[in-house]
Amino acid sequence: MVILDLVERIGTVADGATVTVPLDPADGALVAAWCARTGNELVDVVDGVATVRRGRGPDPFAELSPWQLPGTRLWMYTNFDCNLACDYCCVRSSPHARRRALGADRVRRLATEAAAAGVSELILTGGEPLLLPDIDDLVAACTAALPTTLLTNGMLFRGRRLDALRRMDPARLALQISLDSPEPEPHDRHRGRGTWQRAVDGIRLARAEGFRVRVAATLPPEQLHTLEPFHAFLDGLGIAREDQVIRPLARRGVAESGLELTVESLIPEVTVTAEGVYWHPVSADHDDQLVTRELFPLEAAIEEVRRRFAADRRRADAAAQWFPCA
Amino acid sequence: MSKPLIVGAVAYTPNVVNIWEGMRGYFADGPAPMDFVLFSNYGSLVDALLDGTLDIAWNTNLAWVRTVGRTQGACRALAMRDTDAVFQTLFVARPGSGLSGLADLKGRRLALGSRDSAQAAILPVHYLGEAGLGADEVELVRINSDVGKHGDTGRSELDALRAVLDDRADAAALGINTWEAIGREELMPGAFEVFWESPTYSHCNFTALPRLSEERTRPWVERLFAMDWDNPEHRPILEMEGLRQWVPPRLAGYDSLFEAVRTQGISDRW
Numbered sequence: 001m002v003i004l005d006l007v008e009r010i011g012t013v014a015d016g017a018t019v020t021v022p023l024d025p026a027d028g029a030l031v032a033a034w035c036a037r038t039g040n041e042l043v044d045v046v047d048g049v050a051t052v053r054r055g056r057g058p059d060p061f062a063e064l065s066p067w068q069l070p071g072t073r074l075w076m077y078t079n080f081d082c083n084l085a086c087d088y089c090c091v092r093s094s095p096h097a098r099r100r101a102l103g104a105d106r107v108r109r110l111a112t113e114a115a116a117a118g119v120s121e122l123i124l125t126g127g128e129p130l131l132l133p134d135i136d137d138l139v140a141a142c143t144a145a146l147p148t149t150l151l152t153n154g155m156l157f158r159g160r161r162l163d164a165l166r167r168m169d170p171a172r173l174a175l176q177i178s179l180d181s182p183e184p185e186p187h188d189r190h191r192g193r194g195t196w197q198r199a200v201d202g203i204r205l206a207r208a209e210g211f212r213v214r215v216a217a218t219l220p221p222e223q224l225h226t227l228e229p230f231h232a233f234l235d236g237l238g239i240a241r242e243d244q245v246i247r248p249l250a251r252r253g254v255a256e257s258g259l260e261l262t263v264e265s266l267i268p269e270v271t272v273t274a275e276g277v278y279w280h281p282v283s284a285d286h287d288d289q290l291v292t293r294e295l296f297p298l299e300a301a302i303e304e305v306r307r308r309f310a311a312d313r314r315r316a317d318a319a320a321q322w323f324p325c326a
Numbered sequence: 327m328s329k330p331l332i333v334g335a336v337a338y339t340p341n342v343v344n345i346w347e348g349m350r351g352y353f354a355d356g357p358a359p360m361d362f363v364l365f366s367n368y369g370s371l372v373d374a375l376l377d378g379t380l381d382i383a384w385n386t387n388l389a390w391v392r393t394v395g396r397t398q399g400a401c402r403a404l405a406m407r408d409t410d411a412v413f414q415t416l417f418v419a420r421p422g423s424g425l426s427g428l429a430d431l432k433g434r435r436l437a438l439g440s441r442d443s444a445q446a447a448i449l450p451v452h453y454l455g456e457a458g459l460g461a462d463e464v465e466l467v468r469i470n471s472d473v474g475k476h477g478d479t480g481r482s483e484l485d486a487l488r489a490v491l492d493d494r495a496d497a498a499a500l501g502i503n504t505w506e507a508i509g510r511e512e513l514m515p516g517a518f519e520v521f522w523e524s525p526t527y528s529h530c531n532f533t534a535l536p537r538l539s540e541e542r543t544r545p546w547v548e549r550l551f552a553m554d555w556d557n558p559e560h561r562p563i564l565e566m567e568g569l570r571q572w573v574p575p576r577l578a579g580y581d582s583l584f585e586a587v588r589t590q591g592i593s594d595r596w
Contacts (some may be wrong), residue, residue, distance in 0.1 A: 001491060003514060004484045007507045011480055014340040015566060030513060037509055039565065054341065055566075 060313035111145035143172035154202025182233030338478035348563035358546035367474030407569035428457035437486035437495035442596035443477025445501030452586035528579025
């Protein structure tokens with residue numbers, strides 16, 4: 001009888017250690033109930049074997065900073081088409097990519113549900129969001145609910161799109177503009193000729209319009225040690241140091257090299273596209289990190305991300321128990 | 327800082343190290359620091375208390391009875407868990423077994439735990455005698471595992487339950503802690519039911535000898551009683567040790583075991 005086996009096995013190990021017992025699938029609920037009742041933790045059930053930890057184990061969220069807690073920020077991919085075709089784009093955006101727009105109705109509902117679910121910041125990205133004719137409506141729906149950041153390449157602040165930008169609320173909206181280098185060549189090599197100058201012009205214009213501007217750079221991991229000239233250049237543009245975001249290139253999308261990112265190695269950032277809810281914005285075009293196709297209720301999707309993150313961390317802890325070094 | 331009190335206990339599971347590390351850490355911040363020594367069996371623990379290696383022993387009820395006997399009653403109990411003051415032995419059987427009281431065990435098979443377990447062997451035999459059942463009127467199926475640890479591991483009680491499930495016994499005697507550990511009747515409805523509960527009796531206590539002065543024990547006991555279930559730093563230690571509150575010892579709760587040990591001629595060394 002599995003409960004007798006569990007009591008006996010758990011009794012032979014210290015708090016925090018795990019034991020395994022063979023488990024008839026019909027007894028799964030019984031083992032879960034026993035764990036809940038006795039203050040032990042069912043780590044997982046795989047191939048007819050249950051792994052149980054004595055005691056409750058460490059809180060997988062305790063080691064995260066408050067801003068890293070899954071569900072603190074909500075990313076929304078407003079669209080996937082883009083005026084650029086960067087050679088490392090993690091979601092394969094380009095002028096030829098299908099738009100796959102989230103749409104104003106869903107953005108509005110997501111913003112409202114996010115605020116109710118405890119999200120503290122919304123982040124709109126793409127694709128290039130400013131390609132959308134109703135981008136100012138989408139932004140207004142978001143800023144009405146929560147502080148919002150809009151990611152853009154900064155190259156489209158002209159004509160009706162500049163008018164749209166001017167209708168956005170600088171008190172509730174920050175802009176995050178991509179710039180990969182303090183000089184044109186490295187940026188242009190990945191993003192297209194002339195794009196560096198237009199991005200720098202866009203940064204200056206956005207600041208002149210009263211927006212807080214963050215600059216995000218994507219660098220190959222081997223270049224991450226040569227950052228000081230870049231910081232000095234951004235200082236000269238008036239970008240605060242805390243708004244200078246420099247991150248390594250990820251091997252996702254059309255990128256041929258870069259950091260390998262997996263569900264296990266990424267702290268999740270709940271990300272919504274027209275197709276579903278994803279683990280992280282860097283993987284929003286990849287089904288290996290699809291969490292659910294159901295966007296609503298948003299709170300359930302956030303809870304699922306948290307549940308998977310906690311389960312992954314606990315499994316990793318259990319694996320560490322299995323392979324002691326001494 | 328005063329010299330630490332040396333507390334002895336039996337390591338019946340690796341988790342005992344966690345428990346006593348937690349206790350040592352708790353007492354390190356107070357006026358009566360302590361350290362601990364672990365033994366593999368209660369016979370050695372009691373010997374170490376008597377020969378002065380230890381200041382205080384964390385004794386089972388049988389170890390307490392033995393210490394009283396070997397000190398002619400000069401030892402004293404300092405404290406126990408709230409759960410120690412209301413310990414019980416339960417007799418369980420498969421539902422529909424036709425057992426509704428101890429008298430029904432006449433001519434039936436009763437699985438007992440380790441012979442040095444007060445809750446699963448010594449007191450159950452005592453209760454059978456009190457119910458008027460002679461030594462040859464119940465077939466005792468004895469499962470002697472982990473002898474020396476006074477039933478602390480619970481393994482023999484689990485084996486007694488397996489004996490009932492496998493129809494090698496009609497009933498089993500076990501401590502209420504094991505009954506709680508398997509979730510009482512509630513997790514496995516239809517597997518076991520309790521057909522007789524013993525009166526409450528006392529289980530473990532902290533035992534000291536007269537050579538350890540009240541001046542030395544008083545601040546330690548006061549600090550012990552100050553452990554607070556609602557304090558998140560104290561709670562893990564209390565949970566691991568299986569109590570919510572430390573309480574003064576209930577000595578009357580040992581009367582039945584003194585009587586059982588005497589009438590059954592239980593070995594001095596267990």
